[in-house]
Amino acid sequence: MSNTDTHSHGGNYINCEKGLWSWLTTIDHKRIALMYFIVIMAFFLIGGLFAVLLRLELLTPEPLFMTGDAYNRVMTLHGSIMVFMVIIPGVPALLGNFALPLMIGAKDVAFPKLNLASWYCLVIGAAIAVMSLFWGGVDTGWTFYTPYSGKSADAVTFVVLGAFVMGFSSILTGVNFIVTIHKLRAPGLTMMRLPLFIWSLYATAIIQVIATPVLGITLLLLVFERTFGIGIFDPVLGGDPVLFQHFFWFYSHPAVYIMIIPAMGIISEVIATFSQKTIFGYKAIAYSSLAISAISFLVWGHHMFVSGQSGFAGKVFSILTMLVGVPTAIKLFNWVATMYKGRVKLDTPMLYAINFLSLFTIGGVTGLFLAAFAVDVHLHDTYFVVAHFHYTMLGGALMGFFAGLFYWFPKMTGRYYNEFLGRVSAIMTFVGFNLTFIPQFIMGSQGMPRRYHTYDGVFAPYHMASTFGSWIVAAGFILAIYIMVRGMFKGKICTEKNPWGSTTLEWTTDTPPIHENFTEIPTVTGRPYEYR
């Protein structure tokens, strides 16, 4: 990571201390962010490898090289890794950790040691979850639905306990960020002067702190049920399997907003910077983040329209789900309006942001089909849902994540990545992504169920196109990670404080920043995004 000969006189956060131990015990939020980078990217590559294997297996209607059980395990691993070890910690823990104190003019987060503890929670939780592989793997899907998960292999206990421990990483990060945002803002930086990424981290942190404990308790109950047979979810023991779904989605629906809201925050930063124009509708964007996070707690039942829950509940959830679409639509309009009469430049972060805008819009409108009660009955648990979910999570959250990674890359590393290859990767992921998932919308509407190892031959052409697409997406993301890693060690040196011409505080300090961020704590006198 550190490159001693070029930075030996600089004294920045990367080279101020040396040796592996100095990294493993660091309480500098920027170093912790880089440690998250390593963990998250490693899991992203593993989760992505599983995705490519799944798609390869699905090339033919009959089994190609996996048994049914192997397919189910790989599917579970792909989902669990991507959700719990990549997307949930991705933006807040990695980019949030790096940017939050810098953007509010603070020396660090409020509880630096707790911040390091969060990293260890993620690593230990992930290690416990990965141990399940040595007990034969888990085949329940990342949703762990009972009674199946109560009867399935012992390895379930490991994954569930791993997710429980990783939950603490999320909760502690959330607490840390809320306190940091309230208490450590630079003089003059009022809430209404906060950058929108900070607003999004704030909205996210609220969900992390309130919702994650519910998942923790649910997963513990599942472990108790498996170990002691206490009978919460298994009807044979007097439990209720639908109750598990209520508990699970009470966390896991807000959790998709843990994944998407911070990515939305990045998009606000990137679009303002690369349009060189003040963000349109600052208040609307800030408040819509809070609105989304509030309403997100009240829509979990739309995952259960056909589960046997009461019809009345389904109707209420349908209307509430539509309402969560409103603040989302507002954000999309605001971002496009920000480009109006700006000075748009299509550098890599902006290209990823445009990927986000277009793909997330498709993710959003296809959500309308699924929120409409009668239509969902037909589309529920088909590939339509798989495609919708990936448009929001991969097309939305991860595209935003990569936009942010490239955007803050020079500041984080003190080097430039290869701009040309960066643009190529953005275009490749866009093309490959659509080739992968548009066929899934069509076959889903035609009735292709999800989580199928073998399938009806009529869906074969769509599956084939989808598999070809997955290779292009994979190549695009591998290229993106390659140029980042290469850029870290061999990229052109960047000493410019503000290479993109942004207006937020992180761009006023050295590149890369010094150990405690600012030589002198800045005083803020105006709103962010004052491009005049």
Next chain:
Amino acid sequence: MRFLGDILQMLFGFSLPEQAAENVHLVDDLYNVIMLLSIVGFIGLMAVMTYFIIRYHRSVNNKSAYIPHNLTAELIWTIIPTIIFVGIAIWGIIAFNKMETVPSNAYKINVTGKQWMWEFTYKRDNLEVNVADVMYVPVNVPVVLEMTATDVLHSFYVPSFRIKRDTVPGMKTRVNFTATKKGDFKIFCTEFCGTAHSKMRGIVRVVSQERFDQWLNREVKEANISDPVELGLRVYSRNCATCHSTGTNTIIGPGLQGLWGSERAFENADKLVADAEYIRESIISPNTKIVKGYPAKMNSFAGLLTEKEIDHIIEFIKTLK
């Protein structure tokens, strides 16, 4: 209105399965309308964005304007989506209500989801028939399914009828439909249920009322046979036929022809003449007496077969002369 619905169906219908039940248009009409709105909205937004990118690209525009907000625009793009979204929600709820209304004369079939098969139970005059994987229903007759599961969650999905509902152990769920086309329609399990989840498929066979009655009569008759030999044959084919032939040839164990009343020699016991007690013992505790020349491969059927079923098998074996 129907005219508009048909035009949309022509445009987007290709992405939906065949329409084979009464209420499918309730789903399809709304699907098509949302599709139209989505495509118009998406293309509109992308067109505006693309125009901005080209028109205000840094190479052609060197001064950016300062426009922090615009109340009129923001009100418009808040209120219009709200109305559209809530409108769609209400439409979806009304359609769902219609789909959920079960006609009072609906014909009832019980459905049980099991790893990894569907079982359908029909009732006629206090007699029950269980059939697996193929569900016969009469055309143009409302049918209501009362569903449950025995092991884990499953979900009963017929794409051509646009119906789907989970089957939950310990709980009854219901779904109803009126098939309007004769033919075979696919049933999928759509709730993940383990190893062979993707093979848990079945068929709804929609036939005329007349054929349905014929079919059900035959099934009822077959299911309620009282002849012990006939019943024994059925138990035999389900449990024994893989290893024991009805001739004298060996599959894995000895063939059953001529068994009754013959003298048997064993590896580990004295000779005896095969009678009811011996056959019973061979089923419950197969390794007590291993027939000479055969491996000790058979597992006990204790608990798997009832006393009655064993009696029936014995009656059946008696006939194999």
